[in-house]
Amino acid sequence: xxxxxxxxxxxxxxxxxxxxxxxxxxxxxxxxxxxxxxxxxxxxxxxxxxxxxxxxxxxxxxxxxxxxxxxxxxxxxxxxxxxxxxxxxxxxxxxxxxxxxxxxxxxxxxxxxxxxxxxxxxxxxxxxxxxxxxxxxxxxxxxxxxxxxxxxxxxxxxxxxxxxxxxxxxxxxxxxxxxxxxxxxxxxxxxxxxxxxxxxxxxxxxxxxxxxxxxxxxxxxxxxxxxxxxxxxxxxxxxxxxxxxxxxxxxxxxxxxxxxxxxxxxxx
Amino acid sequence: xxxxxxxxxxxxxxxxxxxxxxxxxxxxxxxxxxxxxxxxxxxxxxxxxxxxxxxxxxxxxxxxxxxxxxxxxxxxxxxxxxxxxxxxxxxxxxxxxxxxxxxxxxxxxxxxxxxxxxxxxxxxxxxxxxxxxxxxxxxxxxxxxxxxxxxxxxxxxxxxxxxxxxxxxxxxxxxxxxxxxxxxxxxxxxxxxxxxxxxxxxxxxxxxxxxxxxxxxxxxxxxxxxxxxxxxxxxxxxxxxxxxxxxxxxxxxxxxxxxxxxxxxxxxxxxxxxxxxxxxxxxxxxxxxxxxxxxxxxxxxxxxxxxxxxxxxxxxxxxxxxxxxxxxxxxxxxxxxxxxxxxxxxxxxxxxxxxxxxxxxxxxxxxxxxxxxxxxxxxxxxxxxxxxxxxxxxxxxxxxxxxxxxxxxxxxxxxxxxxxxxxxxxxxxx
Amino acid sequence: xxxxxxxxxxxxxxxxxxxxxxxxxxxxxxxxxxxxxxxxxxxxxxxxxxxxxxxxxxxxxxxxxxxxxxxxxxxxxxxxxxxxxxxxxx
Ligand SMILES: Cc1cc2nc3c(=O)[nH]c(=O)nc-3n(C[C@H](O)[C@H](O)[C@@H](O)COP(=O)(O)OP(=O)(O)OC[C@H]3O[C@@H](n4cnc5c(N)ncnc54)[C@H](O)[C@@H]3O)c2cc1C
Ligand SMILES: Cc1cc2nc3c(=O)[nH]c(=O)nc-3n(C[C@H](O)[C@H](O)[C@H](O)COP(=O)(O)OP(=O)(O)OC[C@H]3O[C@@H](n4cnc5c(N)ncnc54)[C@H](O)[C@@H]3O)c2cc1C
Ligand code: SF4
Ligand code: SF4
Numbered sequence: 194x195x196x197x198x199x200x201x202x203x204x205x206x207x208x209x210x211x212x213x214x215x216x217x218x219x220x221x222x223x224x225x226x227x228x229x230x231x232x233x234x235x236x237x238x239x240x241x242x243x244x245x246x247x248x249x250x251x252x253x254x255x256x257x258x259x260x261x262x263x264x265x266x267x268x269x270x271x272x273x274x275x276x277x278x279x280x281x282x283x284x285x286x287x288x289x290x291x292x293x294x295x296x297x298x299x300x301x302x303x304x305x306x307x308x309x310x311x312x313x314x315x316x317x318x319x320x321x322x323x324x325x326x327x328x329x330x331x332x333x334x335x336x337x338x339x340x341x342x343x344x345x346x347x348x349x350x351x352x353x354x355x356x357x358x359x360x361x362x363x364x365x366x367x368x369x370x371x372x373x374x375x376x377x378x379x380x381x382x383x384x385x386x387x388x389x390x391x392x393x394x395x396x397x398x399x400x401x402x403x404x405x406x407x408x409x410x411x412x413x414x415x416x417x418x419x420x421x422x423x424x425x426x427x428x429x430x431x432x433x434x435x436x437x438x439x440x441x442x443x444x445x446x447x448x449x450x451x452x453x454x455x456x457x458x459x460x461x
Numbered sequence: 462x463x464x465x466x467x468x469x470x471x472x473x474x475x476x477x478x479x480x481x482x483x484x485x486x487x488x489x490x491x492x493x494x495x496x497x498x499x500x501x502x503x504x505x506x507x508x509x510x511x512x513x514x515x516x517x518x519x520x521x522x523x524x525x526x527x528x529x530x531x532x533x534x535x536x537x538x539x540x541x542x543x544x545x546x547x548x549x550x551x552x553x554x555x556x557x558x559x560x561x562x563x564x565x566x567x568x569x570x571x572x573x574x575x576x577x578x579x580x581x582x583x584x585x586x587x588x589x590x591x592x593x594x595x596x597x598x599x600x601x602x603x604x605x606x607x608x609x610x611x612x613x614x615x616x617x618x619x620x621x622x623x624x625x626x627x628x629x630x631x632x633x634x635x636x637x638x639x640x641x642x643x644x645x646x647x648x649x650x651x652x653x654x655x656x657x658x659x660x661x662x663x664x665x666x667x668x669x670x671x672x673x674x675x676x677x678x679x680x681x682x683x684x685x686x687x688x689x690x691x692x693x694x695x696x697x698x699x700x701x702x703x704x705x706x707x708x709x710x711x712x713x714x715x716x717x718x719x720x721x722x723x724x725x726x727x728x729x730x731x732x733x734x735x736x737x738x739x740x741x742x743x744x745x746x747x748x749x750x751x752x753x754x755x756x757x758x759x760x761x762x763x764x765x766x767x768x769x770x771x772x773x774x775x776x777x778x779x780x781x782x783x784x785x786x787x788x789x790x791x792x793x794x795x796x797x798x799x800x801x802x803x804x805x806x807x808x809x810x811x812x813x814x815x816x817x818x819x820x821x822x823x824x825x826x827x828x829x830x831x832x833x834x835x836x837x838x839x840x841x842x843x844x845x846x847x848x849x850x851x852x853x854x855x856x857x858x859x860x861x862x863x864x865x866x867x868x869x870x871x872x873x874x875x876x877x878x879x880x881x882x883x884x885x886x887x888x889x890x891x
Numbered sequence: 892x893x894x895x896x897x898x899x900x901x902x903x904x905x906x907x908x909x910x911x912x913x914x915x916x917x918x919x920x921x922x923x924x925x926x927x928x929x930x931x932x933x934x935x936x937x938x939x940x941x942x943x944x945x946x947x948x949x950x951x952x953x954x955x956x957x958x959x960x961x962x963x964x965x966x967x968x969x970x971x972x973x974x975x976x977x978x979x980x981x
Contacts, residue, residue: 210902210977229498229977266498270586381908384971387493387587387604394582440939497973502952503981565981586973604972621954623969634958641955643932645897646980691980700958704926711932711955712894735980736897738932738953 198252199310199347199369201243202303204330205236205256205271207264208320232267235315235377237274242345242375243313244275244383250347252310253277257302259287259295265398272393273385279398280306286403289415292321296329298413301406303334311352312372316341327374338372339365343379465491465582465611467791468602470589470624472499475761475780475787476617477572481517482788484579488795491609492576493602497586500569503619504644504739506684506693508560508667509568510778516785518575522558526567528688529665531560533658538841539683541674544723545844555664562665562686562693563777564646592628592757599628599756613800614757615787617780620740622763630751630759634740636701640769642741643715644695647731651690657727658687668727669773672696672718673841679706680837683718684774685727692731694719697741697769699832711738742776743769752812753805758787786811843869894934898949906974910947911967912956918964919943930959951976 209228243254256271258264259282268279282302290298303309312334314327324340331338339345343362344355352371356363357379403410411417438446450456467483469476472494480492496502508531514521532554537546577583593601593608601610602624616625620639625631649657658666670683680702686693696718698711715736719728742765752759760766760783767776790808794800846869850860860868912935919925925943927936933949936956952975957967 273587384605385586385973386607387584387589387602387609388607390584390587391491391582391609394584495969495972496977500981501977501979502975504978505981566978567980569981588969588972621952621957623967636958639958641930641932641953693980700930700955703930704924704959707924707926707929710929710934712897712934715932716892733892733897733900735900735978737978737981738951738955740954740958 197250197350199246199250200252200308201246201254201311201313202306202309203236203240203243203254203256203271203276204299204312204314204327205240205258205267206233206315206318206326207231207258207260207267208233208318211319230263230266232270233315233318233320235317235319235375237382238377238379239313239315239375240271240274240276241380241382242342242373243311245380246311246345246347247275255280255306255309257282257299257306259283259290259298259302261288262400268398269390269393270385272396272398273390274383275389279393280401281398282401282406284402285414286410286416287414289418290413291418291420292323292325292329293419294413294417296326296333297417298406298408299326300330300333301408302401303330305401305406310350310369310371311347312336312370313345314372314374316374316376324374327372331372334370334372336370336372337367338374339367340374341376342373343376345373345375463601463610463612465489465609466795467491467613467615468493468609468611469581469615469617470602471617471619471761471763472496472569472573472576472583472585473503473617473619473761473780474568474572474777475619475763475766475784476615477569477576478514478517478781478784479615479617479760479788479791480576480581480583481572481579482785483791484576484581485517486788486792486795487580488792490576490581491611492573492581492583493587493589493604494573494583494585495588496569498566498570499573499583499585500566503565503569504642504737505563505565505777506642506644506686506695506774507563507565507777508686508775509563510560510775511781513778513782513785524571525561525563526571527561527563529562529660529663530554530558531562531667532660532664533666535666535668537668537670538844539670539672539674539721539723540841540845543845543848545841545848560667562667562688564688564691564693568777589624591624594628597755599754612756613791613794613805615784615791616757616759616763617761617784617787618763620742620762620767622759625759625763630754630757631763634742636704638742638765639700639740640743641698641700641703641711641738642695642774643698643711643738644693644736645715645719645733646688646735646737647692647694647728648734649690649692649728649731653730654687654690654692660687670718670724671837671841672714672721673837674721675709675714675717677706677709678702679709679714680832681714681718682769683724685724691734692728694724694728697743697774702832741769741774742767751809753790753802753808755802756800756805758790758805758808760784760787782815783812786815839870846872898933901949901951902977902979903948904974904977905948906971909971909974911952911970911975912945912947912950913966914943914945914960915964915966916943918962922962922964924961926959926961927956927965930955 210231254276256276256279317324339354342354343357346353353366466488468491484490533550535548589602591603665687668685672681681696681698761780766779794804847865850865937944
């Protein structure tokens, strides 16, 4: 059978390290002074899906991200994991975008790249977690989408994906071009290597601005965003009831849970 | 043809200093760091004695992320109920600056950025697995399946030098070579720190403590340094003493230090932001291996260049100094096109002539004294005893101070001649 | 403050594919001192039900256990690049 190489695009977002996010109690804003940025974890899984499809079918993997210049670390990281090309879409006009212009900007970046067979996104970002952007991009590009995939395969111009549902798994087969969104932790992302990272630094990544995309400034960023955040409240975490148990006496724990009706036995 | 003139393993103070030095001279340098970003794996107390930095970053005092300069320095013996200290402060330090308190994630990122600006290729988030060697000559580094070649490799991996050990270039450290450093960072408002430690502006407090209140024979030193709006408090625990004791957990010693009545009030209201631990080299000169060979040099902690007497820890300064010297040796080697053992012996000679090694020689064997019962138990008890006799109102006439001291010593079961001999030994080594 | 609470403050990028430290349960079974449980500052070594239990996830990569264990049970390697402890202050 003839191999048909795939052109794959992965959408990757740089987010504040979720383990370090500190909300300033006075201003309610994210205190970014201490927070470092990392690659959205689900997007590492998305990249792994793309790379394994390329392993199988051959072709190219291009990473795109909309974000500020400091997202360069994410660009190099993705290349060091194996992406062939990375494009950072960056311009002050893009600032303050909600999911709508984010999707539009990314879709127009993909159109500008031209040829593609599969677009891969993470299921959601760890900082805003709307999960809108992937499906939004599919709509803008007017292509099919398969969301929340736990496994993605490719055969004969079709993507075959497993979707994790509440009561089971669904297997979906869709002809390319198609957009898939990938579940967090659904695979083991391959590691960055020194060789690939050196090559990435030598090669560099591309930076595209608004002009390059040719979109009107009022369509992107905060001006293109229909949502207005009116107010933010921080949630007061309630102390959870906690109890210490002796690990050597798990029986006590089990019987107490059973008595309190938290734990049920099969025959109940 | 090698891909790089030099590969530096580790972007701590030693590695980044070496990389800056070499890149400034036009060498093709690769600096590889496993932490991402640099500094995220590292722990110091930490007071930076940075004068050597001026050689590679002339304006470091203006541009580096320095928290506070040391104006007030306290050295203390802590017993269960008492603190006996020397509290030294001088206005002279505001012009003749001494050390600066630093936090490593900030310092290391600053230094690695300088290396990158100087032209080095800085790669973070990658662990060097091993060296590529042939017939005892180092030809490059290995990561996963790939080999990257260079004319020389500078190993600046820090106190746990796995690559050097794996290649047989360094002995694995033992109980007597290293101590365990544990540290906690507390958040406190700048104004509270200034008030509590009697400081103004950028001035800082550096406290070092002998924890003689610890039960059994666990020996540990403590430190407490002020940052801009946080405090670094930590302990250095002797591993051999911990092993002898066999029932105290290292992290409990940290808790005991910060719970001591005179320490806890210095930290009051502070919120713990971070807990960390790292090895500290404390062996004297004798633990240092051969630090160069065909195509390689070892610098900083990886070479055993730090010094700790259980209270004061120095290492960043030696790391910087040795990194610069290794860089200098590589620059000369590049000029001559010769990276052999013979050529790199230049590094060994530079070290010999430098204060880094001289200090090591001066302090040779110091750990035997500073981790001794004299420092950790006897002196503190004598001092406490004498102070009580001097200042306690008993209604009886006071003796002469010397008499009180000697009597207190005698109370502790030490003969006068013993005390004199031990005291003399300590003085000579300090 | 308990050690568990202190460790909870820390940021790790845990590597689910690779344990950078492993112990040999056979050797630990007959260990006379369990010094690792006293030495490790992150309480990664614990005796549970009379057996040594080691978990690398809380490790702060200090290297102490490799020296502490004098029975050759510990195999110590650096975590893979970017994985493991990520200090904020250091
Ligand atoms: C507190 C807060 C509240 C907000 N409220 C709203 C709101 O109510 N409505 C609204 O529309 N917006 C809102 N936003 C902004 C918005 O959610 C995001 O910034 C948006 O631009 C990206 O959506 P997301 O992060 O939820 O991505 P998701 O849709 O969760 O991301 C899914 C996937 O899309 C891809 N992706 C997402 N962003 C990018 C990117 N920049 N570059 C490349 N790939 C990307 C990744 O593959 C990612 O895994 C809010 C932001 C904040 C911080
Ligand atoms: C609790 C404590 C308090 C201290 N207080 C002070 C103080 O007040 N003043 C002072 O001067 N010194 C102090 N020190 C000592 C000081 O921290 C060290 O001497 C100093 O950090 C040594 O610098 P270095 O560059 O040699 O090694 P490190 O700073 O340890 O840097 C080594 C670097 O190499 C990286 N690395 C290691 N292996 C690899 C690999 N295989 N691949 C890629 N990268 C690798 C590490 O991630 C690290 O970034 C203290 C130490 C401790 C633990
Ligand atoms: S790791 Fe070593 S010290 Fe710890 S229980 Fe096993 S053999 Fe004993
Ligand atoms: S390296 Fe340090 S923190 Fe990690 S398991 Fe060993 S002793 Fe514990």
